[in-house]
Amino acid sequence: MQNRQVILEVKDLQTSFFTDDGVIPSVDYVDFHVKEGEILGIVGESGCGKSVTSLSIMGLVPSPPGKITNGQILFKGKDLTKFSEKEMRGVRGNDVAMIFQEPMTSLNPLFTIGNQLIEAITLHKKDWSKKQAKARAIEMLKLVGLPRAEELMRDYPHQLSGGMRQRVMIAMALVCDPKVLIADEPTTALDVTIQAQILKLMRDLNERLNTAVILITHDLGVVAETCERVVVMYAGKVVEEGSVETIFNNPQHPYTKGLIASVPDMRFKKQRLYSIPGNVPKPGTIKEGCRFAARCESVFGRCTLESPPLYEISEGHKTRCFLYDEKEVGVHDKTAATS
Amino acid sequence: MTKPLLQVEGLKKYFPTHSGLLGKQSGYVKAVDDVSFYVNEGETLGIVGESGCGKSTTGRMLMRLLEPTEGKVTFDGKELTNISNSEMRKARREIQMVFQDPYASLNPRHTVEKILMEPLIVHNIGDAKSRKKKVYDFLEIVGLSSYHAKRYPHQFSGGQRQRIGIARALMTNPKLIIADEPVSALDVSIQAQVLNLMQDLQKELKLTYIFIAHDLGVVRHISDRVGVMYLGKMAELATSESLYAEPLHPYTKALLSAVPVPDPEFKREQIILEGDIPSPSNPPTGCTFHTRCPFKMDVCTTVVPKLEEVKTGHFVACHLYKEAVQH
Numbered sequence: 271m272q273n274r275q276v277i278l279e280v281k282d283l284q285t286s287f288f289t290d291d292g293v294i295p296s297v298d299y300v301d302f303h304v305k306e307g308e309i310l311g312i313v314g315e316s317g318c319g320k321s322v323t324s325l326s327i328m329g330l331v332p333s334p335p336g337k338i339t340n341g342q343i344l345f346k347g348k349d350l351t352k353f354s355e356k357e358m359r360g361v362r363g364n365d366v367a368m369i370f371q372e373p374m375t376s377l378n379p380l381f382t383i384g385n386q387l388i389e390a391i392t393l394h395k396k397d398w399s400k401k402q403a404k405a406r407a408i409e410m411l412k413l414v415g416l417p418r419a420e421e422l423m424r425d426y427p428h429q430l431s432g433g434m435r436q437r438v439m440i441a442m443a444l445v446c447d448p449k450v451l452i453a454d455e456p457t458t459a460l461d462v463t464i465q466a467q468i469l470k471l472m473r474d475l476n477e478r479l480n481t482a483v484i485l486i487t488h489d490l491g492v493v494a495e496t497c498e499r500v501v502v503m504y505a506g507k508v509v510e511e512g513s514v515e516t517i518f519n520n521p522q523h524p525y526t527k528g529l530i531a532s533v534p535d536m537r538f539k540k541q542r543l544y545s546i547p548g549n550v551p552k553p554g555t556i557k558e559g560c561r562f563a564a565r566c567e568s569v570f571g572r573c574t575l576e577s578p579p580l581y582e583i584s585e586g587h588k589t590r591c592f593l594y595d596e597k598e599v600g601v602h603d604k605t606a607a608t609s
Numbered sequence: 610m611t612k613p614l615l616q617v618e619g620l621k622k623y624f625p626t627h628s629g630l631l632g633k634q635s636g637y638v639k640a641v642d643d644v645s646f647y648v649n650e651g652e653t654l655g656i657v658g659e660s661g662c663g664k665s666t667t668g669r670m671l672m673r674l675l676e677p678t679e680g681k682v683t684f685d686g687k688e689l690t691n692i693s694n695s696e697m698r699k700a701r702r703e704i705q706m707v708f709q710d711p712y713a714s715l716n717p718r719h720t721v722e723k724i725l726m727e728p729l730i731v732h733n734i735g736d737a738k739s740r741k742k743k744v745y746d747f748l749e750i751v752g753l754s755s756y757h758a759k760r761y762p763h764q765f766s767g768g769q770r771q772r773i774g775i776a777r778a779l780m781t782n783p784k785l786i787i788a789d790e791p792v793s794a795l796d797v798s799i800q801a802q803v804l805n806l807m808q809d810l811q812k813e814l815k816l817t818y819i820f821i822a823h824d825l826g827v828v829r830h831i832s833d834r835v836g837v838m839y840l841g842k843m844a845e846l847a848t849s850e851s852l853y854a855e856p857l858h859p860y861t862k863a864l865l866s867a868v869p870v871p872d873p874e875f876k877r878e879q880i881i882l883e884g885d886i887p888s889p890s891n892p893p894t895g896c897t898f899h900t901r902c903p904f905k906m907d908v909c910t911t912v913v914p915k916l917e918e919v920k921t922g923h924f925v926a927c928h929l930y931k932e933a934v935q936h
Contacts, residue, residue, distance in 0.1 A: 315796035315797060315798060316796055431885040431886075433885055434885070461659035461660055461823070461886070462659065462823070462825070462864060462867045462868055463659065463863060463864060463867045463881075463882045463886075464659075464885065465867065465869075466866075466867035466869075466879060466881050466882075467881055467882075469869070470879075470881055488796065488797065489869060490797070490871040491826075491868065491869030491870055491871045492869045493871075494869065494870060494871045494872055494873045494875075495869045495870070495873075496869075514873040515873050515874065518871065518872060518873050518874075519873075519874070528798060529797060529798060530871060532797050532798050532800070532801035533797055533801075533826065533871050534801075534804070534824075534826040534827050534829065534830035535826060535870065535871065535872075536825050536826040536829050536853060536865065536868050536870065537853075537870065537875075539829060539830060539849070539850075540830065542805060542808070543801040543804055543805055543830065544801065545798060545799075545801035545802040545805055546798040546801070546802075547802075549766045549768060549769070549799065550766070550796055550798070550799070
């Protein structure tokens with residue numbers, strides 16, 4: 271478990287959108303990595319750039335207006351940002367696969383489940399016979415826990431419930447044994463009891479197939495239950511990174527602290543919820559300083575002037591906050607004393 | 610002592626379904642099927658359940674935005690289900706609603722001032738000058754400023770729009786607010802702001818809330834009592850402490866154990882339910898939950914369990930607790 275190789279590495283990624291209002295960097299110098307067989311959570315609120323990050327990895331950023339303007343995405347050492355569209359098609363599905371929030375819009379309503387699964391297989395495995403592909407499709411449907419797989423092959427997407435459709439999407443994504451599965455809010459559209467089924471399935475498959483998973487979500491509960499490591503994003507930047515235990519028990523960035531404190535916990539009743547003042551900034555509106563400065567309780571002079579780098583405060587635990595700059599320790603003590 | 614402000618008895622909503630070339634009626638979707646509860650003055654009743662359980666339909670029927678098929682709704686001693694539409698319009702002054710989608714529930718062509726003034730005009734409250742003052746007052750109360758009055762909905766963020774939605778509901782000084790998923794479209798940090806605002810307003814203006822939501826954490830936070838619905842029926846109804854500490858209905862147990870908890874060290878036995886929620890157009894016989902219930906008995910497939918009090922203030926509709934029923 272310890273010596274797992276890094277399989278996907280995102281370095282200084284910047285993805286910008288060229289709009290009438292100017293160039294808006296939706297993802298702004300983002301760094302993170304995923305190891306073999308690991309479940310990494312990317313968590314953040316709307317507009318933090320978590321979905322654009324995943325689309326960038328897949329080479330699916332709508333262009334125009336979007337474009338990767340800086341950085342590298344290294345899959346097993348190869349830079350995906352340099353790949354042509356044709357080369358990317360070989361990567362998608364084979365090496366890196368993705369599932370989305372709304373399974374109904376990801377499936378073609380006019381074709382049967384079997385049809386769509388077989389298409390996905392034959393696109394990648396050109397030398398397979400139709401029969402082989404069909405057997406593989408049925409095998410995958412069984413793997414994701416769908417009953418009566420043979421009959422299901424003849425069903426159309428609308429005949430399935432939301433949870434079943436998401437299972438079909440997972441089956442389709444895993445059909446060519448990808449090394450990395452990106453799941454963008456895979457359970458957000460589902461009911462709680464169905465969400466529990468899908469999360470359990472994803473954990474089981476991760477264990478059995480050793481597929482690395484990047485789970486993108488806004489739900490801190492889902493992160494706590496599923497992920498090993500967590501990347502917290504805010505306004506296009508990674509603000510904190512660490513193991514799931516560190517992030518929840520010892521969060522250091524004021525945003526992470528605030529976010530965790532604002533979630534109502536079902537296990538006990540708080541008199542009052544903590545709430546982060548202000549609103550999530552629109553992408554591209556904050557040009558200078560720390561993007562969280564306007565909503566931060568520990569803000570001080572430097573925050574509005576300079577953009578903080580990621581400080582490594584212990585092994586594997588990084589935070590983007592000037593409070594952890596050794597030069598500013600005096601300031602840190604002062605804010606701690608007054609709060 | 611607190612007295613029930615709202616009493617609901619045997620509320621039902623059957624939507625007819627049609628099929629075939631001539632659209633002959635072929636059956637019913639039993640969206641809400643025999644639901645009874647009450648809400649005390651000044652309290653918050655939470656109603657939770659998954660999609661299709663009938664929680665929103667129930668909320669709409671209380672205001673008669675949907676006509677109930679059967680049943681009685683009594684508000685403040687007055688029966689709402691047998692009065693004329695024009696009388697009902699007057700009664701709505703006292704019962705207001707906050708909706709889920711703050712993008713869809715505000716008219717994009719009206720300024721905030723016009724949106725907030727409308728309920729006052731409809732109910733003929735005050736004159737132009739006092740109405741304007743009230744609009745400005747309520748903008749401040751919900752945490753916005755009077756200069757926001759001239760702006761249009763698209764100029765606000767989701768959280769601010771929901772504040773406008775709440776201000777609009779408060780304009781007529783209602784006693785009861787029915788909030789249908791008021792925070793589900795909002796980000797976590799904004800959700801906490803809106804929940805805190807709703808709690809403050811409740812204290813300040815002595816409001817009674819019916820809070821409809823699917824998020825069990827949010828419901829626990831805001832509610833005094835909670836009702837759990839499944840396929841058009843009330844499965845369990847209890848104080849929130851009692852319900853979350855000691856859920857009785859197998860569905861409530863499974864539902865609570867399925868909610869992800871934001872604590873990686875929290876370990877528990879998770880009950881993962883098999884299968885999907887059955888279609889309300891063809892609900893299972895007997896107890897509607899028997900198809901997914903791990904404790905199914907023979908009686909469950911034939912007899913519909915009644916919602917009965919098994920501990921003081923704790924009601925459950927399940928055959929497992931027959932002996933414990935208090936008479």
